[in-house]
Amino acid sequence: MTSPAPVTRTGTAAAAADAVQYLTFSLDGELFAVPIEHIREIIEFGGLTAVPLTPTFLRGVINLRGAVVPVVDLAARFGRSGTTIGKRTCIVILEVEAASRTLPVGVLVDTVNEVLSTDRSQIEPRPPFGARLRADFICGMFSQGERFVIVLDIQQVLSVEEMAGLIGLALEEHAA
Known part of the structure; x- marks a missing residue:
C-alpha cells in the first residue's frame, strides 16, 4: 500500500492565498503601504x-456622514514637519482596533498611488537601522522596481492608547 501524495497548492488559488494587497501612498517623497483590509475609504482633502491643545500630529477632525473622525498628519506623527496641503493631498480613512472596538481614523497623505498585490514571501522584515521612523511603526518592506515600499503597522502608528496619552500630556503642559 502506498501513501497518498502530499497535497500542494498550485495555480491561481495558491497564488491568491499567498498574495497580499496594499494601498500605497507617498509621504514626504517616500512610498508607504497599508494592508487594504484596514482601508475604509479615501477622500479628497476638503x-x-x-x-x-492637541499634539501637532493631530491636524483636526472631519465630519464623515455624521461621525467625528480624527485626522492624523502622518508626516508629523513620524516626527517630520507637517504635510503641506497640495492638489493631490488625500485623507485615507482607516479602521483601527481599540478597546475591542473598531474606530475610524483619518490619515493625511501627500498622494495615494495604487493598490499593489505582492506575495507574502516578498515582504522583507523591518530593518534594524536606517529607517527615518520608529521601528515599531514598520511591519516590513517590499521592492517596487528600484524603490522600496515601507509597510506600516497601522495599529502601532495609530495606537489610540498612545495618542490619547500624548494628547493628555499636551493638555497638562498647556495647563502648567
Whole structure:
C-alpha cells in the first residue's frame, strides 16, 4: 500500500492565498503601504476643524456622514514637519482596533498611488537601522522596481492608547 501524495497548492488559488494587497501612498517623497483590509475609504482633502491643545500630529477632525473622525498628519506623527496641503493631498480613512472596538481614523497623505498585490514571501522584515521612523511603526518592506515600499503597522502608528496619552500630556503642559 502506498501513501497518498502530499497535497500542494498550485495555480491561481495558491497564488491568491499567498498574495497580499496594499494601498500605497507617498509621504514626504517616500512610498508607504497599508494592508487594504484596514482601508475604509479615501477622500479628497476638503479642510479640517482644528482641535485646540492637541499634539501637532493631530491636524483636526472631519465630519464623515455624521461621525467625528480624527485626522492624523502622518508626516508629523513620524516626527517630520507637517504635510503641506497640495492638489493631490488625500485623507485615507482607516479602521483601527481599540478597546475591542473598531474606530475610524483619518490619515493625511501627500498622494495615494495604487493598490499593489505582492506575495507574502516578498515582504522583507523591518530593518534594524536606517529607517527615518520608529521601528515599531514598520511591519516590513517590499521592492517596487528600484524603490522600496515601507509597510506600516497601522495599529502601532495609530495606537489610540498612545495618542490619547500624548494628547493628555499636551493638555497638562498647556495647563502648567
